[in-house]
Amino acid sequence: MDRRVAKTLALLEQAHLSLVVENGYDAVTVEDICARANVGRSTFYAHFTGKDDLHRRGVEALRHELKVHGAAASGDGDTPGLAFSLPMFEHARGHLDLYRALTGSRAGVVAMESIRQVLCEAVRAELSSVAATGSATAPPRELLVQHVVGAYLGILTWWLDAGAQIPPREMDAMFRRLMGEGLPPT
Template sequence: MAEDRRTRRSRRALGAALVELVLERGFTALTVEDITERADVARATFYAHFRDKEDLFARVTDDLLAGLAERLAPAMADSAVGFTGKPVLEMLRHAREERDLYRIVLRGEGDGKPLQMFADACARVTAEEFRARAERNAVEPRIDPELLARVWVGEQLGVLRWWVEQETPSLPAEEVVRMLLDLAMRGRYWASGFEPSA
């Protein structure tokens, strides 16, 4: 008695309809009836599964994050020490597969709550990691770990949003990772067209 097939069908259809419609018209413009109509489901059925629009959206994004976490787990273990960019690459691949959803989330649809919460969560663990590294190497960090973490995730998310919004995929994921690593190692100044003065 895993789960009634009808339940699965309804939920899936509603989730898919939501994603389609958010891309077309934006989250706030949507009506519950719009969604049920697109999903070909009775309006009453919607409320049998979800409290409201927001609830449905939250479930969809939660699933996405769970999927991401699952894919990231092995890559994280590898690069716990010494940053190789493997997790970033994995995230880009995930984003390519779930591009529609990534677009929605990164556009800040749904009051931007999913996005901000994701960003904050990333920043928290990243800052902790930076602090741990500094302590491990017994160095007083020149840069506030908190700020450094914000730089890190801000940059990731900015690039990610740009990447998934591209109609014609300009850069392969591997190239993006290479450039990000390059920037992290050597700084941005070199890359912006300046010749180093020293």
């Protein structure tokens, strides 16, 4: 890739992320991104179809990171289908303001849905390697995917809103325990 193109793309991504943190995803416009990056609209549209397309580029980077970390963690004997958990908590902690903007009250539907899709893909991929139980009462695999991802996003959002004070490894351990054991008896 040409260095000028790479620099332009980096400026656009950086402008997009900083504006999302400041204003929330839905409030950010292509005009805002171009002004912050000091790039013309025609240059923006030479690379992206809109802000959602630019956002998807960032999501692709997250998807790749989770895939790499998930593959490394898949052989550790942990609960199947949860290898994404620790890398996601760590990534969120490292980009706290961005994740708060993407998952909190200022989150856009596109932003939140893209994170959900990345997580669903990760869980589906991990569960595809787990043998089906064959039980007639076993829930459909997609129900399991939605259950895991819904629970994870709820916990992630709570953790971020609380300031991410609990270390990512502890959050991962608690999430895995809840997924493996369910609710403690009352």
